[in-house]
Amino acid sequence: MNKIVNNVVILGGGTAGWMTAAALSKVLSNVKVTLVESEQIGTIGVGEATIPTMQFFNGLLDLDSHTFLKHTRGTYKLGIQFENWAAQEHSYFHAFGSTGRSLWAAGFHDFWRKGLELGISDNFSAYNIEAVAAGANRFAQSKNGLNYAFHLDSSLYAKLLRSVAEKQGVTRIEGKVAKVNCDAGTGFISSLLLESGEHVAGDLFVDCSGFKGLLINETLKVPFNDYGQWLKCDRAWAVQTKTSNTPVPYTRSIAHESGWQWRIPLQHRMGNGIVYSSQYMDDDTARERLLSTVEGELITEPRLIGFKTGHREQLWHKNCVAIGLSGGFIEPLESTAIHLIQQGILRLIKLFPSQGIEQLDIDEFNKSGMSDYQQIRDFIVLHYCQTQRDDSDFWRYCKQMEIPESLQERMSLFRKTGRFIVRHEEIFVDSWLQVMIGQGLIPEKYHRIADEMQAHELKAFLDNIVSSHHRQVSALPEHQQYLTRYCQ
Ligand SMILES: Cc1cc2nc3c(=O)[nH]c(=O)nc-3n(C[C@H](O)[C@H](O)[C@H](O)COP(=O)(O)OP(=O)(O)OC[C@H]3O[C@@H](n4cnc5c(N)ncnc54)[C@H](O)[C@@H]3O)c2cc1C
Structure with a gap:
């Protein structure tokens, strides 16, 4: 030994x-x-597709982001747009970076929640600069600037x-x-x-x-x-397509009746895939669904991948x-x-x-x-169990399944009290708030500190964040422009 x-x-x-x-x-x-x-x-x-921690790994290898993206023909990623997850025809954005501004001992979400009650709060993601930049298709790298990851x-x-x-x-x-x-x-x-x-x-x-x-x-x-009881998806088809559109700086995740589809924009092509549960959808139907929804000419033949979730x-x-x-x-x-x-x-x-x-x-x-x-398991299960969807057996299962205790505790605490506790060495922090709220888990209460701010002060505070984000984002170059200049 x-x-x-x-x-x-x-x-x-x-x-x-x-x-x-x-x-x-x-x-x-x-x-x-x-x-x-x-x-x-x-x-x-x-x-x-990656998350921002990849920058540290590149740093270890002395690879700066521009060189890395040149070699991998990749693009920047500011987050993920989740479509049809909380409900059909509903979408929200999970962005890297934090939302709003922290104030006193309460979280920004307490002030946002109070604003919601008063009818003066915008969508939660309107207060996140990465989400605003993604929506405007703009990007630039700078010190203390946007938080980002990569598509490669x-x-x-x-x-x-x-x-x-x-x-x-x-x-x-x-x-x-x-x-x-x-x-x-x-x-x-x-x-x-x-x-x-x-x-x-x-x-x-x-x-x-x-x-x-x-x-x-x-x-x-x-x-x-095996995590299969909570995460039912166990198969995927993947295919690459040509694209004539300029790449957006985010991944798209589009839910369907038995799983979801991804779209990952690269400089030279689009990566597409459909993820599904073989218990609720057969391979041919999934392949057909993928091919009928991708945009652009196929570059590769669709490839089937089976997987087991767990460790x-x-x-x-x-x-x-x-x-x-x-x-x-x-x-x-x-x-x-x-x-x-x-x-x-x-x-x-x-x-x-x-x-x-x-x-x-x-x-x-x-x-x-x-x-x-x-x-990570708890965070992913959250996307499935917190939903209003009940249009298929798959979603009905997800809505009613027994979830891990650790997730149950976290969701109940947030629902009842609005409290979100960061535990030791969490990978995702602000992400939890964005996804809980995005999936429709709105706290019943907010921290009393938010009442220290009068309604007009709160409105000015919230509006100020939105206008400041828009001002900063409008000064950024378009994502494609930035890629052409530094990463091709
Ligand atoms: C559908 C799907 C989508 C994914 N999307 C993402 C994503 O967006 N972002 C992300 O971070 N991750 C994603 N992943 C995960 C990601 O693809 C893998 O984590 C990553 O590619 C690492 O794979 P690997 O190197 O462990 O295995 P592999 O790529 O399978 O490599 C295995 C290696 O082992 C070698 N090998 C095996 N057996 C032998 C043998 N007998 N003798 C010699 N060599 C052998 C093979 O030749 C190969 O080189 C996705 C996975 C799936 C299934």
Whole structure:
């Protein structure tokens, strides 16, 4: 167990594998990193929307946003427009960045809620500058400016990461793993035997082999914690189309009777997909629905992807760390998978077993990893259970299902009291308020501090935020203009 780790082997060359290789080789220059991948198997080839934390990962690799978007032909993302979620023909915006201005001890939403009662509040997102900029299709990057993430072409991203990683000394081996060898005493993985007959030995193995989890699942048999009772979607079709429209700086998520569709605008094309529950919609109907609603000529054939929602009960077991789809997956509604990959990598770097593998490190890694999954699970379930939709069996199930206790507590507290408590190391903070309110969860009460402001003062305060956002946004260039200038 306490063998010094000098030799890391990564199995898999998808987004997870190359992100891990690029990051480890950047910060642990005295550790040998080898990546094994099989072109014959290929990668999943989706995963094109992100959240703002990706900027930190790019920073770790010394990639500035302009260079990153040039290489991945990506665009900026200020948030997600949710259409037909709370009810049909209803839409709201989940933007990055906070809404309104904090005042005294209460949250902005308390003042907004009081304004609602007085009939002087606008939509919650009118007080969020990222949402206003997205609606106006405008964008610019500046210090202390808009909060943003990216849309990217995943195959170009993998290429970019590979070139970064190889320059930093990562060895890539092309080949298919035929057998995984384990030590008979400890059960630790000792080497990968490739179909070519080559043995790839290592001290620590990172499983980035995708959904099947060749090491963590098929070899080490770590059980799966299934979230299927709360998140019914388990299949997707993905297709790319040509686009003649200028790209908007946000993702569209359009609910349908058994799931939802995504539209992710890139510089050169549109990424489209339909996500659905196979219990409520068959594959042919879903394919048909996707093809009848996409805009522009198809560039690829539609591809069917099945998935299971949940995560391994341990993400690090013995000398194997699972990063990416091998560790778990929560449907892509809030674009969190690349973020989870990044979290796994940063955690591995922090707890890197230079002096040998310690159970305490493993426990810490697993505890924090589980907490990430649970937080994201609750946030995604919120979109389904808080709805007025009851037009299909799927939505009726979602409305009535028993939800996780942690989510129930958070929603009840907000509904009854208007209080929103930020817990330890939350990934989403203001996002919770935007989605709860966007989905129609309006608190029954507001904090008494809001009563310290007279109605006319409150109106001036609220109107001032809206007009200031409009003023600032109208001074920004159009998103396309900005991309043409800096990112092409
Ligand atoms: C429908 C859908 C939409 C998504 N959208 C988003 C999104 O918008 N945003 C987001 O952040 N994420 C999204 N994701 C998730 C995202 O696609 C993945 O997290 C990301 O691509 C990482 O995948 P991976 O590298 O873990 O696996 P993969 O891409 O599947 O890579 C697996 C690698 O393992 C290799 N391999 C497997 N077996 C062997 C073997 N026996 N021998 C050798 N090599 C082997 C393969 O060759 C490949 O290189 C989405 C996922 C799905 C299913």
